[in-house]
Amino acid sequence: MTQDKLPKNLGRRQALIRGGLAAGGLVAASVAPAAQAAKSAGKQQWDHEADVVCIGSGAAACSAAVTAAGLGAKVILVEKMPLPGGTTGKSGGVTWIPNNPLLRARGINDERTDCLRFLARYAYPRQYTPNSATLGLPDGSYRLLEAFYDNGSPMIENMDKLGAVRFREFKMWFVDKYAPDYADHLPENKTPRGRALEPAVGASSAGGGASLAAQMEKWLAAKGTPILLEHRVTNVVKDGDRVVGVEALYGDKLVRIKARKGVVFGTGGYAHNASLCGLPSDGPGGGQHEAAPRRCLRVAGRRALGREPAQTRRARRPRAQLPDAQARRHASGRGRKRRTDAVRRGCARRGDAADRARVDLGRREKRLTPVPFGRASK
Template identity: 40%
Template structure:
C-alpha cells in the first residue's frame, strides 16, 4: 500500500499506543519518555542490531545551561545563548535586534525550546536510569572566540562511564536498553517500517512492517515517531539536495532517507535539506569499510598539513571538522572543477611516530594496523608519484583524479611557507592555533612545543606520508519540518495528526551550524523527549 493512501478498512496485526521507528539516541529517548508516561511502546529497528549511528559515535551531547555548568558556577544567559545559536545557524540572516534574531519564526521557537528544555531532557533520562551525565567544564565550544558565546565552555557533555572516549555510544545504548527493559518497551530488530497507514483525514494510524514475522500492519493508538536517521546513504538524495559534492559519510548504512520519502507521500513539507553534519573522511577507508568508517573528527599532529591537488594549503587544519569540510566545495569557474576535491593530508615521521590512533577517525594510523589508506615515500618527489598513482586508483571523476603538473614545486613552497609560520607562531594564511577549540584539541591530541602548539616545521628529510580526504557527513540534517513537539508539518503549517519525527530524519533548527562537540545529540535528546511526552498524551482516532 503506497504511503498516503487513505484506508478505513485496515486489519491490524498488532496494536501499541506508540510506535517508534529507529533505535538510536532519538528513537530510544522518545520511546523511554512515552513509556514513562504510561504508553505501551514498540521500537522497530531496520538493522540487525540497535543503535544506528549512535552506536558508532562517542555520544557527546551539547546542551546549554546544563546542571553541570550551573553547579560549576558557569553562567549561560538565555538571550546570549540564543544569539550564539542563531548567529551560526543562519549567519547570512542573523539580525541581533530582530525579535527572532533574523531566523524564521519556527526555527527560533525551536532554539528557545532547546534552551528551555535541553537540560530537562537530560534530567528525565537520568531519572529513568538511561543516562549518567559527565563532562569536563573546561572544554570550549567550537566558536568560543565569538562575542555571542558568553560562557565559552561547559556545554559539551558525555555519558559519564565513557569519560569522553570513543565507546560513548555503546555506553549510552547499554543504558537505554536497561531502561527499556524496566519500562516494558519492546525492541525489535530486522523489522523495517516500509509504509505508513493513513486515515481518511491523513492521520497516521500505524505502519506496515516487513520483518521476521512477514509483512504486518501495526496500529499506533496515539502516534508514530520516526527516528530513522538522515539520507547519507542514498546517493540520489545526496545529489539532489546537499550543497556540495559529498562522497558519502559515516552514518549507519541503514540511513537511506526512509522518512523523507514516507513523510513526503503523507503530505509533509521538507526543510534544511541542503545541510549536513560534516567532516573530512578518508576516501579509501570509506570505499573499503562504509559501515565502519568514521569521519576524521581529529586530525592530530603539529607537523601535518592539508593541501589540494595543486600542492597548496587551503584551510586551517585544526579548525572544527564541520568547518574544514566547507573547503572542499570551492569552485573554479575557469577549469569547471572543484580544485579542493580531494584534499591531501601530508605528515612527517615525527607525527607518524607520536599521534597515531584508531579513535575519532584519526587518519594517522598506529603501528599495529593495516594502514592501507596511507601513502608513503622516502622523499617529496617519491610522494608526488605515489599520490598520483593512488588518485588514479581511487577512481574519482575525470579531472579530479590527477595532480597539477607543478604539484611538487608548489608543495615545497607550501612547506617552506608553513615552516616559517610555525617558527614565528603565527599562521598568516589560515590563523591556525588561534581559537580556544584548536588549542584544546592540541592539548588533548598532541601539542607541539614551539611558539604555536599546533604547528611545527615538517622535517626536511623523509619519510613522508599522505592520505586522500573527501567531504563526508556524520549524517544529513534535513527532512520533514516539525514543530517543537516533533509533530510533522504540512506546507500550510498544519500538523499531520499522529505523525512525529526526531533526530536526523527531520529538519534541524541548527541550520548550517555545528555549535560545539555533541551538537548533534544534544538537540536530539531534547526534541525526542518533547515528542515522546506529546505523543504519550495524545488521543488518536478510533481504527
C-alpha cells in the first residue's frame, strides 16, 4: 500500500506500523521474535504458580516474601539447600537500619542527608563527591541508597506489625554496650551508635541469624506459603523483556515456576561462589564483605537476565588477602623471601656494606618448610 492509498481516518499507531512495514520490513523483523516469544510463553507448562517468586530463604528473600504475603500476594519461596535459612542462618542476625524506630524512641534523629553522605562515602569511596547532587554516584546507585534509607525503618515497623519478627537494639555480647558503627571515625557518620538491630528472640553471637530466618519462615508457613527446598534455580523465563518465571532443578527433574507479578532474587552469601568473589569491588576493603547485599543482588539479577555485572567494566582494585591465604604464604616462606629481597635491594642501593652482610646472614637462616594446605607440620 502506497502513501496516497492510506485511509484518511488511519490512526497514528496504524500509520506508524504500516509505514514501518513499507520501509523494507524492518519493523516486521523486530516484532516477529517478540510476538513469537509471547506466543510460546502462553503455551508453556508450569509446575507451580504464584504472584511473587522469591529465590533464597535468608533474610533478604524471606523479608521480601513476608512483605508480599502481608499485602495479600500468593508467594513461593525457592531454596537450593535441603534446609532453609541460607547464609543468614550461620550469622549473628544483626541488621543495619538507619533512622530505625528504636533510635527515634531514644530521641535520636538519624538525618537523611547526613546518612546518605555516609553511605555514599563508605560504599562508593572512589566516586564520592560531597558537592554533587548525587554525591558523585550514578543516578541509579544514588536512588538505591535513597530507597534503602527511606524503606529500612518502615520495614522494621512492618515486620513488627505483621508479627513476623520483632527487633531490639544490638549491643555487644557480654559487654552490654552499643556496638560501634561501620567506619564510625568518618566525619559523615553522624550517628555512630544504634543503627544495628538484632531479633528480640533468640539473639546470640552464633544463633541470631538462625532465629531471624526461622521466625520469618514460621510466619510464612502459617500463611500457607510453600517453601521449595533443594530446588536450584538455573534459568529465568522471559516473555519478551518481561520476566514471567524461573526454572529450577530438583534432583534431575526440571521444575518450572510461574510468577504472575515478579521474581525477587534474595540470593546472598556469594562469598561461597569463587567466580563471584573474583569480581572487582568498589569498597574500601576491595573484597567480598563490602556492601555485600547490594552487590550480590545486583550480580545475581544481572546474570539471571543474561547480562554481565556492571562492576566488571570498572578498574580492578587490589584484593584483600584472607587470613588463610596469609598463613599459607607465611608457611611457604614466600613472604619472608620477598621482604628480605626488598631490604637487600635497598641496602645495595645505599651501598651499606654492613647492612648487606646482615641481610646475607639472614638469608642463610633455615627456611620454613612449606606445609601443604590442610596438613599439619611434623
